[in-house]
Amino acid sequence: MTLSMNTPDFLIERNRERCINCQVCVRQCANEAHGWDAEEEKIFSQDALCVNCHRCVTMCPTHSLSIRKFPLEFRENANWTASTMKAIYKQAETGGILLTGMGTDRPYPVYWDQLLLNASQVTNPSIDPLREPMELKTFLGRKPEQLRVINGKLAEALPPQLELDLPIMFSAMSFGSISLNVAKSLAQAAETLGTFYNTGEGGLHEDLYKYGKNTIVQVASGRFGVHSEYLNAGAAIEIKIGQGAKPGIGGHLPGEKVGVEVSRTRMIPEQSDAISPAPHHDIYSIEDLTQLIFSLKEATNYEKPVIVKIAAVHNVSAIASGIARAGADIIAIDGFRGGTGAAPLRTRDSVGIPIELALAAVDSRLREEGIRNQVSLVVGGSIRNSTDIIKAIALGADAVYVASSALLALGCHMCQKCYTGKCNWGIATQRPELVKRLNPEIGAERATNLLKAWEHEVKEILGGMGINAIESLCGNRLMLRGIGLSDRELNILGVLAAGE
Amino acid sequence: MDYVIIGNSAAGIGAVEGIRSVDRVGKIALFSREPYPAYSRPLISYYLSGKVAPETMYYRDPDFYLRLQVEASLGREVQALKLEDKTIELSTGDKVPFDRLLIATGGKPITPPIPGREYSGVSTFLTWDDAKDLGEELFPGIKVVVIGAGLIGLKATEALVKREATVTVAELSNRILSAILDEDSARIVQTHLEEQGVKFQLNNTVAEILGEEGKVTGVRLQNGEELECDRVILAIGVRPNLDLVRDTELKFNQGILVNSHMATSVDDVFAAGDVSEGYDKIYQENRVLPILPNAYKQGFTAGVNMAGGSSEFQGGFAMNAIGFFDLPMLTAGIIKPTTPGFQEYIRLDPGKQSYKKIVLRAGKLVGYIALNTVDRAGILTGLMDQEVDVTPFQEHLLKEDFGYIHFPKELRSQRLSLRK
Amino acid sequence: MKRVYAREEVCMGCKLCEVYCATAHSEYPLDLVKAFLKQKMKPLPRILVEYNLSISFALQCRHCDEAPCTKACITGAMQKDSVTGIVSNDERRCVGCWTCILVCPFGAIGRDNQGHKVASKCDLCSNVADQTDTESFSNVPVCVQNCPNRALQFMDSVVEGEE
Numbered sequence A: 001m002t003l004s005m006n007t008p009d010f011l012i013e014r015n016r017e018r019c020i021n022c023q024v025c026v027r028q029c030a031n032e033a034h035g036w037d038a039e040e041e042k043i044f045s046q047d048a049l050c051v052n053c054h055r056c057v058t059m060c061p062t063h064s065l066s067i068r069k070f071p072l073e074f075r076e077n078a079n080w081t082a083s084t085m086k087a088i089y090k091q092a093e094t095g096g097i098l099l100t101g102m103g104t105d106r107p108y109p110v111y112w113d114q115l116l117l118n119a120s121q122v123t124n125p126s127i128d129p130l131r132e133p134m135e136l137k138t139f140l141g142r143k144p145e146q147l148r149v150i151n152g153k154l155a156e157a158l159p160p161q162l163e164l165d166l167p168i169m170f171s172a173m174s175f176g177s178i179s180l181n182v183a184k185s186l187a188q189a190a191e192t193l194g195t196f197y198n199t200g201e202g203g204l205h206e207d208l209y210k211y212g213k214n215t216i217v218q219v220a221s222g223r224f225g226v227h228s229e230y231l232n233a234g235a236a237i238e239i240k241i242g243q244g245a246k247p248g249i250g251g252h253l254p255g256e257k258v259g260v261e262v263s264r265t266r267m268i269p270e271q272s273d274a275i276s277p278a279p280h281h282d283i284y285s286i287e288d289l290t291q292l293i294f295s296l297k298e299a300t301n302y303e304k305p306v307i308v309k310i311a312a313v314h315n316v317s318a319i320a321s322g323i324a325r326a327g328a329d330i331i332a333i334d335g336f337r338g339g340t341g342a343a344p345l346r347t348r349d350s351v352g353i354p355i356e357l358a359l360a361a362v363d364s365r366l367r368e369e370g371i372r373n374q375v376s377l378v379v380g381g382s383i384r385n386s387t388d389i390i391k392a393i394a395l396g397a398d399a400v401y402v403a404s405s406a407l408l409a410l411g412c413h414m415c416q417k418c419y420t421g422k423c424n425w426g427i428a429t430q431r432p433e434l435v436k437r438l439n440p441e442i443g444a445e446r447a448t449n450l451l452k453a454w455e456h457e458v459k460e461i462l463g464g465m466g467i468n469a470i471e472s473l474c475g476n477r478l479m480l481r482g483i484g485l486s487d488r489e490l491n492i493l494g495v496l497a498a499g500e
Numbered sequence B: 001m002d003y004v005i006i007g008n009s010a011a012g013i014g015a016v017e018g019i020r021s022v023d024r025v026g027k028i029a030l031f032s033r034e035p036y037p038a039y040s041r042p043l044i045s046y047y048l049s050g051k052v053a054p055e056t057m058y059y060r061d062p063d064f065y066l067r068l069q070v071e072a073s074l075g076r077e078v079q080a081l082k083l084e085d086k087t088i089e090l091s092t093g094d095k096v097p098f099d100r101l102l103i104a105t106g107g108k109p110i111t112p113p114i115p116g117r118e119y120s121g122v123s124t125f126l127t128w129d130d131a132k133d134l135g136e137e138l139f140p141g142i143k144v145v146v147i148g149a150g151l152i153g154l155k156a157t158e159a160l161v162k163r164e165a166t167v168t169v170a171e172l173s174n175r176i177l178s179a180i181l182d183e184d185s186a187r188i189v190q191t192h193l194e195e196q197g198v199k200f201q202l203n204n205t206v207a208e209i210l211g212e213e214g215k216v217t218g219v220r221l222q223n224g225e226e227l228e229c230d231r232v233i234l235a236i237g238v239r240p241n242l243d244l245v246r247d248t249e250l251k252f253n254q255g256i257l258v259n260s261h262m263a264t265s266v267d268d269v270f271a272a273g274d275v276s277e278g279y280d281k282i283y284q285e286n287r288v289l290p291i292l293p294n295a296y297k298q299g300f301t302a303g304v305n306m307a308g309g310s311s312e313f314q315g316g317f318a319m320n321a322i323g324f325f326d327l328p329m330l331t332a333g334i335i336k337p338t339t340p341g342f343q344e345y346i347r348l349d350p351g352k353q354s355y356k357k358i359v360l361r362a363g364k365l366v367g368y369i370a371l372n373t374v375d376r377a378g379i380l381t382g383l384m385d386q387e388v389d390v391t392p393f394q395e396h397l398l399k400e401d402f403g404y405i406h407f408p409k410e411l412r413s414q415r416l417s418l419r420k
Numbered sequence C: 001m002k003r004v005y006a007r008e009e010v011c012m013g014c015k016l017c018e019v020y021c022a023t024a025h026s027e028y029p030l031d032l033v034k035a036f037l038k039q040k041m042k043p044l045p046r047i048l049v050e051y052n053l054s055i056s057f058a059l060q061c062r063h064c065d066e067a068p069c070t071k072a073c074i075t076g077a078m079q080k081d082s083v084t085g086i087v088s089n090d091e092r093r094c095v096g097c098w099t100c101i102l103v104c105p106f107g108a109i110g111r112d113n114q115g116h117k118v119a120s121k122c123d124l125c126s127n128v129a130d131q132t133d134t135e136s137f138s139n140v141p142v143c144v145q146n147c148p149n150r151a152l153q154f155m156d157s158v159v160e161g162e163e
């Protein structure tokens, strides 16, 4: 054994005057940061094991616990920060790549926070959503160039559309990376709200087939759990090319997460690693993508829209144009702050571009090319609140995808340890004793509440802008002004500066 | 409908409650030789040791008889049964007619023909009066010989020791509590009692009680040894009190024979409790089961049937909860099989005075001993009672924390879920 | 009658039900800290969580219709209330003989060996409501109220045939 240079990240503080030794913390911390000393009849803790997930803090019935940053001062400087140094100590010890979970925590600019919304004054009166109707209904899918009406009826059927009661969907999270109870919670919430959740690349568990009309089924490079019944079970099919948190690389679900249920759903042997290759091995060109899109449409009788999901990367607008032309009905773009169950830290923190810029660029490009009507745009990758949604729609999105926010609603505390499989909140785990901690009934209620709350806020703010239907906001960048942004950034975003 | 109940203990009270669960108006006349409202017989040793005050000896609240409209004649002995006339005869000569009769006269101590048993200072230990009489004569250092190391003898012993008596227990068997413990567990309990100062004479008994001027002075044991003492307590067992029954046409064996409705061989006459021979599920035959839970249940069943309802005694089995000086033990059924066809499993932890034994027959639990680690032993009793096939989880039965978690999921949810 | 039913599929074995139950039946029914740190005798729960890694559920008295414990009790301390159906133990009369433990098929009765020995069991918080005289108990047992994951339900049993 040699000396380990790792030091704890967090400090567990216990107020002994309030601790009643009930050991709830001991039982609840899957990282075993709390223990029971039978001889002393006392609880002890091991700071080094704490990931600051707040499970114990929240569960402690006497509120005796708090977690702080470990107060160890490094000899930091602007270049060599504590986290940079600690990463080196860790890699020098293990020789492995650094893994992490959730979206990047680096202090990149968040453009949502540098965009301001407009409101009506005098000339264009604002609308009170409590008194007047306010429409958030959104249809996703290819819109025809023109509508021919004969005898008051559409002459040609519209291409298949997804009908959303509000422009928010739960984005792809595979059963395997998240627990079945998360999937159940989101599926139920989607049904209650009149929107959609997404299976991710893990197939569809048999318990979830009943939510089919609110399900988007994903086809990813690993093709796990994909069969014709699966494709036909959902309301739409999503081809996953890339993911914001880890553009350009595949996925890896470690064998220990592949229990009976996951194995059955993914159609792979129990305990075997589930590896999603970086590319789809049958897609090396836009033409190949066209083939996949149409084979999926063929398999589902052209009744379901096909979504193509890509990560926001440098030439995202050209790629999106290609995808639109390849026949996709919807393009989903995932920004680089998007969450993940597991990603190499360095990829997560340095690959890809922010969703705001990607969205503006794609929307502008498709408009310039006159093909914006051919696809709907859905964006995700750190939508954190209702104004992020409004801003996204004003920048050109038809709807948004949320994942991290939904998980936060279910209890996630952003400890970023999803990849360990020991999620104390029963979210990113397959351990039965942890999965049980998320009661799907409560999960569904909380996810529903969150989206309902956002729905209210969106209506309120739309009313303030004098708009009574969300569709009229789509791409209406006049409703936005930038603050603290360079000309170049304003230009890409296609918005004026505040005051202009 | 006129009901007559003879006996005012667990079985009698059970019958009153059974009758009243069906018939709110019929007349209930209850007779007891003892002058007290129903009291708990097992509490007499607690009373003797001073742990239980007189007012908490009672088995029911003070307005019990009034509330349930029972005409209780306490301190009145029944002398004879005139079943053909449907009347009973009191020792005063009065006759009381009945439509339905319950005999719940309980048990009677076995008094062996030991020479000297007529000396004053020799007594049995069965009634509150026995305990009161004994209590009045105790003084620190008094020497007592208890004959019989059964439940009653040892409960009396414990109380006596708490009252600072010096006690020697003589027992013919090779171990104490032979009806409910095997050798290994009995040894643990014996050691525990010895640590409290109790002396034992096993494989031995009192051959003669010695006395002077009509008063006990000592005993001579079978092995010739002589012990000085001031009191002798006879506690070699209890048998059904058949005094009233012998001259009637009622069929009896060890106790009065009854069917599952607790009805005797004579119409409209029922029997319950220590006086009867009810069905034993484990031995699969009728047996005297002289324990309070059975007495109450049988009494209740009899009461319901007497009042025209329908209830069946599903059968019971021997079971006991007892403890001495904070060493508790729960036992049930066959604890020491003497014929083939049984499997026994044992876990012994002498350091903790802990002993657990289970006895299986054809995949079913038929008996157990839980000494000191007694928590949740009722789950085992339940498995016996419901005759559950325990093979799928039998490896867990001996565990200290054995519980529903070890049941197969199916069985567990059947027992615990919302559905009845 | 309403009883407490456990939902094993969402019980996470945290034992908060035990903690709140013990407190509610202590000298300080509304104060966890005082109940556990100030009271001389350790507060005991009347609900028990059976727990191993993957299975956990809470179990307390089922308040049986034909309650074996009431029939077996040697002192008459254990009684079923004819109106509410609640089986409760009159701790003043109980002598701690454990006959009720011998017969309770659910293992729902605990031994309180501290001081005067008594059988300790669930009373559906009926005592607690009287003692604290607060609205907060609103007739729902504290274990049910405080289970963080709705793993305990307080409801009438579904009789066979009904759904």
Ligand SMILES: Cc1cc2nc3c(=O)[nH]c(=O)nc-3n(C[C@H](O)[C@H](O)[C@H](O)COP(=O)(O)OP(=O)(O)OC[C@H]3O[C@@H](n4cnc5c(N)ncnc54)[C@H](O)[C@@H]3O)c2cc1C
Pocket (backbone or CB within 6 Å): B006, B007, B008, B009, B010, B011, B012, B031, B032, B033, B034, B041, B042, B043, B044, B045, B076, B077, B078, B079, B104, B105, B106, B107, B125, B126, B127, B152, B155, B241, B244, B272, B273, B274, B275, B289, B290, B291, B292, B293, B295, B320, B321, B322, C074, C097, C099
């Ligand atoms: C010291 C002691 C400890 C015990 N401990 C336990 C224990 O821990 N657990 C356990 O389960 N059991 C115990 N038992 C056994 C238990 O007490 C009996 O099983 C139970 O009391 C039987 O009830 P019973 O109603 O059948 O009869 P009994 O209790 O024997 O009552 C008989 C009733 O009949 C009345 N009676 C009798 N003859 C007449 C007559 N001719 N006229 C009028 N009335 C009459 C008596 O006055 C009495 O009221 C113990 C017994 C004793 C003595």
Ligand code: SF4
Pocket (backbone or CB within 6 Å): A012, A028, A029, A030, A031, A032, A033, A034, A049, A050, A051, A052, A053, A054, A055, A056, A057, A067, A424
């Ligand atoms: S890892 Fe979570 S549960 Fe464990 S000690 Fe840290 S904050 Fe508490």
Ligand code: SF4
Pocket (backbone or CB within 6 Å): C010, C011, C012, C013, C014, C015, C016, C017, C018, C049, C056, C057, C058, C146, C147, C148, C149, C150, C151, C152
């Ligand atoms: S409080 Fe609820 S979840 Fe926790 S152990 Fe009790 S029943 Fe289970």
Ligand code: SF4
Pocket (backbone or CB within 6 Å): C060, C061, C062, C063, C064, C067, C068, C069, C070, C087, C103, C104, C105, C106, C107, C108, C109, C121
């Ligand atoms: S204590 Fe046991 S036997 Fe008594 S009512 Fe409750 S569950 Fe039934």
Ligand code: SF4
Pocket (backbone or CB within 6 Å): C072, C073, C074, C075, C076, C077, C078, C089, C093, C094, C095, C096, C097, C098, C099, C100, C101, C118, C119
């Ligand atoms: S322990 Fe108490 S409640 Fe239980 S049977 Fe004995 S006296 Fe009755």
